[in-house]
Amino acid sequence: MRIAGAAVHNVREARMAEGGSTITQQLVRHSFLSSEKSWRRKTMEALEAASLGFFGKHASDLDVVEAALLAGLLKAPSTSVPTTNPARALARRNLVLAAMRDTGVIDGATYGSAVRVPVQLSDALPRGEEYGQYFKEEVRQELVKRFGEERLARGGLRVFTTLDLDMQKAAE
16 A cells, blocks of 8 residues: 555654655645645545545545544554455454444444444545556656646646556566
8 A cells, every 4th residue: 555655654754755646645635635744634645545445435424334444444554455355454443443432432332233334345546557656656756856746736747758568567
């Protein structure tokens, strides 16, 4: 998960060194969030992208069960992803639901019905070319260094690279 990698890098650097790389994350950042680099903003971007990617809706539209699943990802995002490890994601979700019950955020009846709901995913993130994502991210970061986030977000740049998609597909 790219966001997790950026978060780890940010923690190691003790600053906001990296940002979200997907078009969806950039759209969320520029449409709904302030331009400041902050842990809160990064978390909001991650939650927006994850809610769209896993449930096909914005974070504000999630129900308790869906929100608990996303909260369960925070501790170990690479090992709790419902697309690759649904059993672990379900266990983490139920742990979050239990904590919500124990702290009074939800009542016992809500908890009882929530833990019986199976994980149901619906991806609404736009998919582009699947190959060369790391290469494209490096290009994006270089463009940010040269032109800045704001100029890059406005668009209109023509960028030519050495990426050969056929060779990249074969390599991957």
